[in-house]
Amino acid sequence: MKLPYAEPYKIKVIEPITQSTREERERWIVEAGYNLFNLRSDQVLIDLLTDSGTGSQSAAQWGAIMQGDESYAGASSFFELKGIVERLFDMPYMLPTHQGRAAENVLFSALIKEGDVIPGNSHFDTTKGHIEYRRAVAIDCTIEEAADTQKELPFKGEVDCKKLEEVLQKYPKQQIPFICLTITNNTAGGQPVSMQNIKDVSALAKKYDVPLLLDSARFAENAYFIKTREQRYADKTIKEITREMFSYADMMTISAKKDGSVNMGGFCAMRSAELYEKASTFNIMYEGYLTYGGMCGRDMAALAVGLDENTEFAQLDARIRQVELLGKLLDNYGIPYQRPAGGHAIFIDALKVLPNVPREEFTAQTLGIELYKEAGIRGVEIGAVLADRDPVTRENRYPKLELLRLAIPRRVYTDNHIAVIAAALANVCERKDEIVRGYKIVREAPIMRHFTVRFEQL
Ligand code: F0G
Secondary structure (H helix, E strand, O other), X not given: OOOXXXXXXXXXXXXXXXXXXXXXXXXXXXXXXXXXXXXXXXXXXXXXXXXXXXXXXXXHHHHHHHHOOOOOOOOHHHHHHHHHHHHHHOOOEEEEEOOHHXXXXXXXXXXXXXXXXXXXXXXXXHHHHHHHHOOOEEEEOEOHHHHOOOOOOOOOOOEOHHHHHHHHHHOOHHHOOOEEEEOOEOOOOOEOOOHHHHHHHHHHHHHOOOOEEEEOOOHHHHHHHHHHHOHHHOOOOHHHHHHHHHHOOOEEEEEOOOOOXXXXXXXXXXOOHHHHHHHHHHHHHHXXXXXXXXXXXXXXXXXXXXXXXXXXXXXXXXXHHHHHHHHHHHHHHOOOEOOOOOOOEEEEEHHHHOOOOOHHHOXXXXXXXXXXXXXXXXXXXXXXXXXXEOOOOOOEOOOXXXXXXXXXXXXXXXXXXXXXXXXXXXXXXXXXXXXXXXXXXXXXXXXXXXXXXXXXXX
16 A cells, blocks of 8 residues: 655654634734734644744754854854855855845845836735835736736746737836745745746846846746746756746845744845845844844854755655645635645635625625634634735725735644634635625725734624
């Protein structure tokens, strides 16, 4: 008999999670202004808000933490991190930052000016925020098929090269500081980008003399999908695929809290000495000195180990199979989600699950609240709340998709937790005819409103 699959690790430390009653959760969500970000973590049973910084570190990483060098300048931990960045990404210049958006802040300060345009595939919200804050515009060139949640495509996060070339033709290169390619494409459902698409985007970047930036938060998951779905790469290692992906790029930003397998950290890296000089000044101003930026020595040491470990196939296989398992269970219950299952999360198609709740009343947010009340599971809205208002007209923006993201932290929950998530969603779906109204916003911030917005039930 073929043996079933099992994770390539065992569990050494466990952390209790709190059970609660429906009545308690109904009270807590009102107090939270119906914003799941406002809940305390001990009001949550299974926390799928994000896979960012919420994973478990390995024994080797905890060991490295004790070896961390906390020197202000020239710490050995910095050089360990720099070494693996060179080996994996072949980028000779690196600036550590406290997380991904800080890397964006540092690098974009050196690159973006008012009136610029930055084409890419579904820029992440902080990326878009840092672009729009500088009065520049993010142009989304993602393939149209990404908006059809039921269409199965192996690489649904890709750039439509025709759309990209139109942008490159329309604007002079002085107005396009870089192309931003996000791997995997988080906003489109944790969907990967093929090596062929990375190569094609890179060829266009070269043709129009515009640099290519990889937003690399989930680069290792992207490499896993290239290995398992793009035939030519089946026999290559994740590290070889990673090196090839980055060989087509000029620079990178990374939130190390995802595929770096650490709880905090990030960096930007580049090939150009001139850009490094420019960005260095901003790193010193916003983050910290060049050899630590926003990170402790121990965090850089743990990241160096995390990057090495999480670019091994077995680690990624266990993770992505668990996300897939959630997808399969949802299939059994007939619950629609962005297909195929993404690398880090399942994105529930809220418009299909709650067809009676109008978009103006925030359908995916409504689904998120129902799931929390049902079982204490916290997901995150990726829809009209997140899409925010148009910076010029201040009108609400309605993206093509209205999704509830259930992000799975790395090495944290067991398959039993996954089964609870699927069953809880099935229970919500059973009540879909009774759920006809949503919520209205009563308080919101001028930018990135989703973190602090408050709602009233309609
Ligand atoms: N880029 C991508 C693709 C991301 O997914 C994120 C963060 C960032 C940049 C910013 O990094 O959080 O370290 O500052 N995504 C998290 C998420 C927050 O939940 O998907 P950060």
